[in-house]
Amino acid sequence: QQPVQSPQAVILREGEDAVINCSSSKALYSVHWYRQKHGEAPVFLMILLKGGEQKGHEKISASFNEKKQQSSLYLTASQLSYSGTYFCGPDLYGNNRLAFGKGNQVVVIP
Amino acid sequence: ETGVTQTPRHLVMGMTNKKSLKCEQHLGHNAMYWYKQSAKKPLELMFVYNFKEQTENNSVPSRFSPECPNSSHLFLHLHTLQPEDSALYLCASSLYLAGGHEQYFGPGTRLTVT
Numbered sequence: 167q168q169p170v171q172s173p174q175a176v177i178l179r180e181g182e183d184a185v186i187n188c189s190s191s192k193a194l195y196s197v198h199w200y201r202q203k204h205g206e207a208p209v210f211l212m213i214l215l216k217g218g219e220q221k222g223h224e225k226i227s228a229s230f231n232e233k234k235q236q237s238s239l240y241l242t243a244s245q246l247s248y249s250g251t252y253f254c255g256p257d258l259y260g261n262n263r264l265a266f267g268k269g270n271q272v273v274v275i276p
Numbered sequence: 277e278t279g280v281t282q283t284p285r286h287l288v289m290g291m292t293n294k295k296s297l298k299c300e301q302h303l304g305h306n307a308m309y310w311y312k313q314s315a316k317k318p319l320e321l322m323f324v325y326n327f328k329e330q331t332e333n334n335s336v337p338s339r340f341s342p343e344c345p346n347s348s349h350l351f352l353h354l355h356t357l358q359p360e361d362s363a364l365y366l367c368a369s370s371l372y373l374a375g376g377h378e379q380y381f382g383p384g385t386r387l388t389v390t
Contacts (some may be wrong), residue, residue: 196376207280207366207381208377215376216387222378253319260375262307263332266319 167191169256171267179275183242186270188254195260197230197237202269203250211239211252218241249274254272279303280382282367288388291357297385299350299367305380307373308350310342313385326351326373338372357389 171192178184188197196215199222200208212222214230214237222228227240235256241248251271255264280301288294301308310322324332325344339361341353350367364386368379 198378200379200381205369207383210378210380213376213378221376255319257375262373262375262377262379263321263324264319264379265321268316268318269331 168265169254169267171252171270173270174268175271175273177273177275178244180244180246182244183240184239184244184272185237186239186252188237188239188267190256190258192256192258193237194230194232194256194258196257198255198257198264199228199237199239201248201250202253208253215273226238228268228269229257244272244274246274246276248253248272271273280367280369280380282365282382282385284385285312285383286388288390289354289357290390291302291359293357294355296354297352297365297367297387299382301348301350301354301367301369301380301382302305303369303371303380305369305371307370307377308344308349309318309368309370309379310350310352310368311368311381313366315363319366324373331373332365357387359389362387362389 199211202208251269255266343351365385366384367382370377388390
């Protein structure tokens with residue numbers, strides 16, 4: 167079952183901060199985050215596992231609330247390169263089969 | 277360069293044609309995936325292979341037929357497709373088919389069925 171991602175779209179100026187969210191109705195083993203720019207492949211950003219372990223890019227900040235089955239990605243001091251669609255992909259059972267959400271479209275303007 | 281390549285990048289085919297999509301990963305991974313990405317819809321997992329063995333068929337119509345001859349190559353054979361099958365088909369790989377392993381995606385094949 168796919169997660170709900172919010173907000174659907176966000177526009178921010180370079181240097182501003184934003185938070186994008188991913189909510190699941192089921193308990194999660196982990197949450198993956200990927201970013202896809204127009205016409206390009208999705209690129210791995212981060213995995214957040216239950217128990218607090220994180221794996222991914224050092225410059226990306228994220229959280230995972232296991233009790234609420236929610237994950238948030240923090241775009242801090244945004245750069246133009248942050249523009250793209252962010253997909254979260256929960257892994258329910260620890261078998262790497264991801265059910266992606268519809269994405270958060272992020273546009274960073276100068 | 278993500279280490280996962282896909283060919284062709286664009287494909288136009290009629291409903292009676294037979295074609296194949298190819299994916300190759302140069303990362304030494306053991307799990308490979310096919311996803312479908314349609315406009316306005318999330319990525320849909322189609323098939324999963326682990327050490328060349330198919331472990332998932334996510335209720336995909338039989339007009340899509342995957343093949344994985346080895347851990348580095350993955351094919352998607354297409355026949356008698358429908359216009360609603362037009363989409364971006366993405367291949368991905370991960371080191372293992374287990375939680376906590378990131379997936380690396382190829383650039384995709386943009387398929388148009390006429």
